[in-house]
Structure formats: structure tokens, C-alpha cells
Amino acid sequence: MPKQVDHEQRRREIAAALCRLASERGLEGVSLGEVAAEAGVSKGLVQHYFRNKDLMLSYATGYLRERVEQRIAARTADAPAGPRAALRAALLALLPLDPDGRTESLVANAFLFRALKDPAMAERFREGHALLRDAVAGWVEAAYPTGHANPAQEADLLLAVVSGLADAVLLGHHTSEAAVAILDRQLDRLDRAPRET
Amino acid sequence: MPKQVDHEQRRREIAAALCRLASERGLEGVSLGEVAAEAGVSKGLVQHYFRNKDLMLSYATGYLRERVEQRIAARTADAPAGPRAALRAALLALLPLDPDGRTESLVANAFLFRALKDPAMAERFREGHALLRDAVAGWVEAAYPTGHANPAQEADLLLAVVSGLADAVLLGHHTSEAAVAILDRQLDRLDRAPRET
Numbered sequence: 001m002p003k004q005v006d007h008e009q010r011r012r013e014i015a016a017a018l019c020r021l022a023s024e025r026g027l028e029g030v031s032l033g034e035v036a037a038e039a040g041v042s043k044g045l046v047q048h049y050f051r052n053k054d055l056m057l058s059y060a061t062g063y064l065r066e067r068v069e070q071r072i073a074a075r076t077a078d079a080p081a082g083p084r085a086a087l088r089a090a091l092l093a094l095l096p097l098d099p100d101g102r103t104e105s106l107v108a109n110a111f112l113f114r115a116l117k118d119p120a121m122a123e124r125f126r127e128g129h130a131l132l133r134d135a136v137a138g139w140v141e142a143a144y145p146t147g148h149a150n151p152a153q154e155a156d157l158l159l160a161v162v163s164g165l166a167d168a169v170l171l172g173h174h175t176s177e178a179a180v181a182i183l184d185r186q187l188d189r190l191d192r193a194p195r196e197t
Numbered sequence: 198m199p200k201q202v203d204h205e206q207r208r209r210e211i212a213a214a215l216c217r218l219a220s221e222r223g224l225e226g227v228s229l230g231e232v233a234a235e236a237g238v239s240k241g242l243v244q245h246y247f248r249n250k251d252l253m254l255s256y257a258t259g260y261l262r263e264r265v266e267q268r269i270a271a272r273t274a275d276a277p278a279g280p281r282a283a284l285r286a287a288l289l290a291l292l293p294l295d296p297d298g299r300t301e302s303l304v305a306n307a308f309l310f311r312a313l314k315d316p317a318m319a320e321r322f323r324e325g326h327a328l329l330r331d332a333v334a335g336w337v338e339a340a341y342p343t344g345h346a347n348p349a350q351e352a353d354l355l356l357a358v359v360s361g362l363a364d365a366v367l368l369g370h371h372t373s374e375a376a377v378a379i380l381d382r383q384l385d386r387l388d389r390a391p392r393e394t
Contacts, residue, residue, distance in 0.1 A: 024310075024314075025225050025310055025314075026223045026224075026225050026307075026310050027223075028222050028223050028225050028226045029225045029226050106310070106313075109306060109309055109310070110223075110310070112306055112364065112367065112368060113221075113222055113223045113303075113306070113307070115368055116303075116367065116368075117221075117222075122368065122369055125368055125370075126368070126369055126370060129365075129368070129370045153378075153379065153382060156365075156371070156375075156379050157358065157379050157382065157383060159361065159365075160357075160358050160361030160362045160365060160379060161354065161357050161358055161361060162361065163360070163361030163364055163365065164356065164357030164358060164359065164360030164361035164362075164364075165357045165361075167309065167360055167361075167364075168326075168353075168356075168357060168360065170309065170313065171309060171312055171313075171319065171322055171323070171326070172319055172323055173322075173323060173326045174353070178353075181350075182350065182353050182354050182357060185350060185354065186354060189386065
């Protein structure tokens, strides 16, 4: 189905253009016309693929999740063997340490406001977060098998740390290196946590 | 100087109106006219106090910092005696656990995009963050005197945790209670960290 693939590629290009704009100034002021200009296509074409901005944003949340999943998969595949390295690589993939990661962190922030007014979008974010939490909990359990009664709680904590560090790096409170050092301190600490009952 | 005080009160009311609007939809789409309407004053009066939106935003960042400092001061004053309770109260004051805290967390998110384009604003945020980090480090040092070679690093980590948890609560990934439990787990853990060299 070569035509089908083409359409999907177009949708992705439009979603990528939306994400670039949103990473610069949030989502509120972004119009279909501006997205079309950024994507280098006509406004009519954007409207052909997305009848309105809500549908475009809905598609873009899926696109964003996919980008983050691909980044995690690539980083964990490149990491040294073993669950500790995989856990660390996955968490590092969530920090804005390169231009793509920076764009994704900014877009995630831009979507926050929209999600607060859009229950369906908020639900998709919750789903995405739950999947990520389960994956991180799996790595925690494999990496620190004797240390943790509740890998899910540890995953919640680690995800809060990387989320907070991501904003701190964006705002210039920490350099990338400092943020990685802070995360590494927390990972080192997992070895020392006794099993809880 | 009763007149002076009045003017300052007016500026605060306008900043509060800006913050309410920003907490609903970010900062980008907010005009001076809308802020005036939200504050229940004329656009001319807003322009009398703030010649343009940038000056209003600049004032609002100071207002926001003051609000957060007052909240921390109030929570730590109400907390049980001792530095551990003060540390916990200060960190809880940074979570969106009540309507005011929720508004402040949202406004801080809204300012993030602006700060990325406005070096002077970014610098004010960095200053505010550095003061907060020093205060938290002071409480860490007092609360866990034998556990931590580097209270500043511990403060960085705790501030990242509360920043990440704040967004998670806003997005509905965690209830307020779950977020507090996650923070408490990390605080409990500070007792177990050996002094590093």
C-alpha cells in the first residue's frame, strides 16, 4: 500500500512541524496556517489530513509518544549489557541532552496546558505515563533485585526526578552534566536501599 | 506613604490577574486588555502601571517568587518543630496540593517558555532557584547532619523530585496523596545515606 505509507509520512511531517512550533512558544497561539507554513505545505493539505486543530493535536500526542519510545529503544539498545545500564539509558533518554530531546521536553511542557482542558488528551498522557512507569519498574526490578519491595514506587520517583531535571536543564538551572550527575547519585543510592516489607 | 502602598497593591492585583489567566492557558495568548478585564480595571490603568507586556511579566515573576516564599514561610512556621519537619513542609509547599499551589505551579510552567526567549527573565528564575536551593540545602544539613557530605546536591535532587511530582499531579498521573508518599519515601531514605567523601 504505497499510497497509505505516503499519507502517514505526510501526517508525521505535519506533526513534526507542529512540535517545532510548540517547542518555541507553546501550543496556544499556533494556527493550522502556521503549521502548514512550517511544514512547507498548503493550509488546504493540512486541513485534508486534520479537519481541525484538535485532531492535529491528538495525532501529535501519539507522534510525540512514539518519538520518546524510539529514543528510549535506541538508547537502551546502545547501552552496555545489563539492566542497570538499560535503566540509566532509558532515564537519560528522557532528559533534554540533545536538540531532539530538548524539542520533545518543550513540546511535552506545551501539551501540559492543553491536557488540563482536554480530558481525552489527559487520558492519553496518563496511558503513556503508565506504560513508561511499568517499563522503568521492570528495569528497576531486574537491576536491583534484592533492594526493592516496590519497583513501581521506585519508578515513580525516578520519573519525577527526570521530569524535574528536564525542566531544570531547559531553564538553565543545571547543565546537562550536572543533571546526569544528580540522576546518577540517585541510581547509586538504589543499591543501598534495604528491602521493605 | 499611603499612596505608594496603594500603587503597589494595584500592581499586585494586576499581576494576580495575569497569573490566573496564565494558569489557564499559558502566557502567549494573554493581552494587556484581557489582564485588565480579569483584574476588573481599565486597559489604560494597566498601561499606566506597566508600559508593555514585558514589564508586566517581569513584575509578575517577582510576584510569583514572593508568593512561593510566603507559602514556604507559612508552611514551615506551621510545621512541627525541628529541621526535618521544616524541610518536609518547605518541599510540600512546592507541590500543587491546594488551589493556590496549583495556580502557582501552572504559572511557573507558563513562564518556562517565556524564560527560554528572555535571558533577563531566565536569570531571575535562576536567582530564585539558587536561593531556594540554598534554603533547602540548609534544612538538609540541619535535618540529616551525619548523612550528607553535600547538602547542595541533595537539595538539587529534592527540588527535581518536587518539580517532577508537581507536573505529575497537574497531569493527573498521581493523586496529591501519592505524590506526598513518593516524596516521603525519598526523605526517609536520606537517613540511610552514608556520608560520602
